[in-house]
Amino acid sequence: MQQQGDRATTDPAAPRAAVPLAWSVASLAFCSLYLWLAVRPELFYPDVGGVPFFQWGTTFFSDSVAIPGGLAGYAAALVSQTLRSGLLGALAVAANLQLLGSLAGACWRLLTHRPGTWVAPAITVLGMMPFVRYGNFLPAVEALIAASGVALLGARFAPRAVGPRAALYAAAVIGLYQAAGVVSLAFVALCIGLEAGHGSGGPGGAGEADAPRRVDRLRLLPIAAAVAAALAAPLAVGVWWAELTLPEALSCGAPWSPDRPDSGAGWAVALVVAFPAGVALALLGLPGLACRLGAGWTARVRPALARGMLAVAIAATPFFSHNRDARDALCVLESGRRGDWRQVLHLASRMAPAGYPLGVVATVNKALLAEGTLLDDMFGWPQPPGTPPELLFQAGFGERLRASSRGARLAIFLATPSLSLELGLANEAEHEAYEAWGTFGPQVPVLRQLALVNLVKGRPAAASVFLRDLARCPGEQAEARAVLERIARDPGLTGWPYIRRIRSRLRRTEEDPNRQGFRTSMEALVAVDPANVAAADLLVAEALLTRDLDRVAAALPRLGAAGRRRLPRHCHEALLIREAHLGKKPDLGGWEVDAGTASRFRTFTSASTAALNAGGPGAVAELAARDYPDTYYRYYLFTAAGPRR
């Protein structure tokens, strides 16, 4: 059976030729559907690097291809633009994986002279693994496509003479390194395969397999040339020519670059390693192994069984390796990016609170702020203790850059539109955009934010520069052009309600530049516009987070001035604590209060006293977590918050 299958390539019978095609169509369909419906390519967008920056034009192209791996990176960035649209992105990624699988299958056939019907679909499906881990490793995929494509061309067109072939291999390795980076050096494995005496179909041409052994020895020269070029390429092209450091030269275009987010890196490495490993397996003649096992029935059944199990295992791999935590977090960020705050809260409520990245915390807080329930519900959600408020709310001067977790820092930075500008902190918004630019290079959200900031600040000429630059990014042209036309019609943008609203609340004073901080900024904002309810809420929220009860009490008039009539629950709880602990009775005149809040606090007080007597502080913490998880008094006592029940 195996032998029949193996001879399929030499048998031109139509039914047999249709099998690989069917497998390819099936794997392409499977990948497309899984990526589209389960992975959801649009979720790559809010993650930094998920959709790499790309611009039409010669400047971006020439800057990209100047560095090793740049051409593959450019192609990957271009293909990645489709990720914004779920279906198109899924099709594009699946098509690239399919192309890689087909080329790998062709290499397999060339090396082993066996049909390897399963190779192309297996590579296609397994190639999804980095993507189901939410890592965009299209540069590595493009590099492998280039490597296998060049290998196939070499097999077809390389000269028979050993010397020129060696030179060609060396040149191809150098060229591939420059174009596609270090991953493309997988080409060397293919060269070895082609030269290792596996066949008459190799570059040596028909009949060479039957040639004396000295011919095989001669083939060591092209192999040596390819290996030497692979060893030299990072040094010669990367370090010497492109002036990279050695670590940079060894990681250019590779998924193990230190600049990559952690997500999926291991899978990508596995993918890259699996490719040459597959070649090595082919060299070892693994497919023929079953044929050598003997004539027993088990030997006849085992290969078919193994193939069936392998197909199931391969198909199931993406499902089991799917990083659903990352998907849920990215769903929250994506909803926040679209300003769908209810959806943010809905999706976040389904996540395990322990797994909340800082970006999700900030997005949830922004959703609560937008829904007007921040001071009622914020402690029903995780609020990591000790985190600066500008990080928790994604607003304020660039402190977020110094957040400890790089992943959180990345996610929080560019995931959702800036709250700073919305609040009226134009300078902070401008500063954070430039910091993002300096840290991550140009990004679409950066250009968009800088355009908006300059519009708000009454600098339409500067905004136009950013907008024209933005218009060169795929998918951004229509919006950028629309704003440019708007500027042309009304340079002052007095007729644009959004701009008018932000301008009316812009921070105008700066008492002391030494006192740059979240609280100072919010105080300045409510001084300009007492009706800036978001700033007033954030001012009180900051006092709650820092457990400064006197400031909570002192800030209540701000809430009143911002139009609030009902005392928010957490403020009420803070005042109850203040009264109970410090004996300071609050003046609640004029506020609508919820009697249930006071009654619940009294219940907690008596229950916690009993718990303290029975089991000490640990018992109180347990009680608070179990029965009062969303209360401010739990946060006040234990700096723990959420989840809401």
Place this chain on the structure above:
Amino acid sequence: MIFATFKPGTAPVEAVAAAVLGLLICGCGGWTPGAEVGAAGRPPALSPDYRSVTIPPNIAPLNVRVVEAGTAFHVTLEGEGGGALVVASGDGNVRFPVAPWRELLGRNRGKRLTLRVVTRGADGRATAYSPVRIEVAREEIDPVLVYRFIVPHFNVWNDIRICQRDLTGFTVEPVLRGLQFGNGCTNCHAFSAGSPRSMSIGTRGGRLPGLSSASLVLRDGELRRVKSPWGYTAWHPDGRHAAYSLNRVRQFFHGAGQQVPDVLDLDSEIVVCDVETGQVFTSPAIANPDRLETYPGWSPDGRTLYFSSAPILWTDRHRMIPDRYSEVRYDLCRVAVDLKTRRFGKVETVLSAADAGGSVLIGRVSPDGRWLVSCVCDYGCFPIYRPSSDLHLIDLSTGARRKLEEWSSPESDSYHSWSSNGRWCAFSSKRDTGVFTRTYFGYFGPDGRGAKPFVLPQEDPEFYDSCTRTFTVPELLREPIPVGSRAFGRAARSSAGASLSLPATTLGPGSAATEGASGSSRSGLQ
């Protein structure tokens, strides 16, 4: 007028044709206005605005975009001294071919060019705009511009570049890129009297481990790395000595107002380095512990050192932002220096902050020694971040001073560099957008009058419309830098290098202020 079909990239053929015909022609197969042409009654809007500017006879073509509605554009550039270029365009972008352009300018040194624009509207009607005058000076500008290419403001840097541009064409070459040494920062390039034979560039390490701030010093073809970072640097005309500042720089950010970043020196002083011996010396005249001295600049004869100096208004030199930072105003001072004996004369105030009505910075003397141009801004030491900054002119022979209104704008006009013949200045200006610094060139007549400046021409007329990086620290050179980018990159990556023994001053070795003292500002210079 004769028209010929013109294909892009066939400039040599055109030049030959022009020579044969005795008339410079750049035609196209596009639209030609007929007899019926209406008059707009005003000049056309152009981008960049090259209307009524004065240009050097060796400048690159002023490629321009006609910002008028139309479906076809017919542009004629005629020289008073003969010759004409004719360009037709479908989108308003007008690119003059280089060779005929040079020929046209060569014929019209000291004469006037007239730019005529005719557009065809959507209704097919032709409209002629009032002619635009462009004056061609007799005197050439130094043909090389070195500048820094960076994002408008930064705290964290990415891909900083120092580039050199051939001003007679459009060729740009990198001198040093931050990416060449682990995405490091590069700044403070300085040259000796418009020559790259003695020059320096400051570097700050990026991701490369163990790479500290340094200066790359090129002298007579030999490139060396000096482990001491130099701040604002002025090379002596002898090419052997360099005066540079040591600055304790503080960058901070305003929460309100148009300008976000700001820079101040908590402390600063000037030292002089003899690069031949590696010795560094100074004097209380330029390193007064009670004052901030910065922005050194030599007189053309090398006997006088100009610098800016301000009293230190705070006692706590380690406070993040001193209380009275916005009251710091620098005087422009000078001191006689004898480099042989290393003696300094008595400090003289050339222009006090009180008289200037602001902080006087970056005094640079014209090559003939008669004129001095400086920046004057409301406070501080960083005029690029001060929209109030304007260029002021002092006649050193009479002491007369005036604001260079001809070059001024409501936005920041700052860092300037003289051409070696003293007839041109390159300077930084944010006049177009208030955000993006561009390099402008202004003609400076023998009578001390300036002409309307023009922005550095680009091959693509729409270049500046979407260029989100800035051109800063413009320096004019008589010849290109003789050492390639690769050599600078190697030197920047190297951890080797000579150490300089700094004198024991406030910012010298062993002082409490040494930590964090940096010759190079972390922020973007002018």
